[in-house]
Amino acid sequence: MFISERRADVIWHGGFAHGQGSLRSDSGAFEHFPITRCARLEHSTGKTCPEELLAASLASCQAMAMAHTLEQRGYAPDKITVQASCIMENIQGAPKITGITLIIRGSVPAIDANTFDTLAIEADRLSPVANALRNNVEIRLNTALEYYTSS
Amino acid sequence: MFISERRADVIWHGGFAHGQGSLRSDSGAFEHFPITRCARLEHSTGKTCPEELLAASLASCQAMAMAHTLEQRGYAPDKITVQASCIMENIQGAPKITGITLIIRGSVPAIDANTFDTLAIEADRLSPVANALRNNVEIRLNTALEYYTSS
Numbered sequence: 001m002f003i004s005e006r007r008a009d010v011i012w013h014g015g016f017a018h019g020q021g022s023l024r025s026d027s028g029a030f031e032h033f034p035i036t037r038c039a040r041l042e043h044s045t046g047k048t049c050p051e052e053l054l055a056a057s058l059a060s061c062q063a064m065a066m067a068h069t070l071e072q073r074g075y076a077p078d079k080i081t082v083q084a085s086c087i088m089e090n091i092q093g094a095p096k097i098t099g100i101t102l103i104i105r106g107s108v109p110a111i112d113a114n115t116f117d118t119l120a121i122e123a124d125r126l127s128p129v130a131n132a133l134r135n136n137v138e139i140r141l142n143t144a145l146e147y148y149t150s151s
Numbered sequence: 152m153f154i155s156e157r158r159a160d161v162i163w164h165g166g167f168a169h170g171q172g173s174l175r176s177d178s179g180a181f182e183h184f185p186i187t188r189c190a191r192l193e194h195s196t197g198k199t200c201p202e203e204l205l206a207a208s209l210a211s212c213q214a215m216a217m218a219h220t221l222e223q224r225g226y227a228p229d230k231i232t233v234q235a236s237c238i239m240e241n242i243q244g245a246p247k248i249t250g251i252t253l254i255i256r257g258s259v260p261a262i263d264a265n266t267f268d269t270l271a272i273e274a275d276r277l278s279p280v281a282n283a284l285r286n287n288v289e290i291r292l293n294t295a296l297e298y299y300t301s302s
Binding site: 001002003004005006007008009010011012013014015016017019021023025026027028029030033035037039040041044045046047048049050051052053054055056057058059060061063064066067068070071076077078079080081082083084085086087088089090094095096097126128129131132133134135136137 | 152153154155156157158159160161162163164165166167168170172174176177178179180181184186188190191192195196197198199200201202203204205206207208209210211212214215217218219221222227228229230231232233234235236237238239240241245246247248277279280282283284285286287288
């Protein structure tokens with residue numbers, strides 16, 4: 001059964017080394033994101049790139065999956081933070097996204113640390129973006145229950 | 152050999168249904184992207200979501216892979232556009248990203264349509280984001296050589 005269709009598009013001018021692109025999304029959340037080879041492979045200098053967007057996709061998906069899983073099991077989360085770090089390496093002459101580390105922290109009343117860790121693994125199995133990357137990219141979960149001061 | 156590390160993080164407050172998050176990237180390209188369940192599963196209303204970010208990641212990766220592949224084969228592209236549409240479906244009770252359609256258009260001097268199509272397939276095999284999704288998400292390529300007016 002259909003749930004959603006989400007679109008983004010890029011216009012690229014020129015070759016790879018010296019060309020440049022502009023990225024927009026159908027939602028309107030971003031309209032003119034510049035994309036360059038240099039920002040991707042050297043210094044980002046304020047520009048996003050495919051690997052950063054993939055990290056953003058996975059971080060946001062995992063945070064929602066975690067909120068959903070906790071809620072379903074009767075734990076109402078106060079706050080969840082997810083940081084995703086996407087590593088690209090040169091493997092036999094070709095660039096490859098080899099791993100994404102997720103640092104997942106949560107402030108959740110009335111839960112113990114073991115249950116939090118177990119539900120983080122359960123949330124990972126639910127996460128559509130994690131499942132889209134499964135077996136191709138090593139997703140490393142680093143989870144901890146924390147008590148934040150209110151913010 | 153290490154090429155790059157790119158990071159993004161999300162802060163999520165509350166449960167899944169009524170909670171909300173804020174997404175930022177290390178590059179600074181985006182700092183306060185709001186994320187909600189409703190924007191993801193119902194109407195985007197100007198907000199991005201994990202599936203749109205995945206579409207943006209793949210579209211930008213494929214455009215750069217295409218520019219690189221064309222350039223390597225001696226064809227200097229004027230312009231390449233890539234639109235990515237990410238479909239999420241409910242499969243046996245769970246949300247799953249089932250397919251992404253890529254509409255790839257190019258204005259490339261001195262190339263014929265068959266060579267353009269062949270190099271689009273070669274670029275897809277090179278694309279790190281496409282390879283991260285390989286065998287989990289059906290990536291459909293819709294390619295055509297076009298002659299744009301200058302813009």
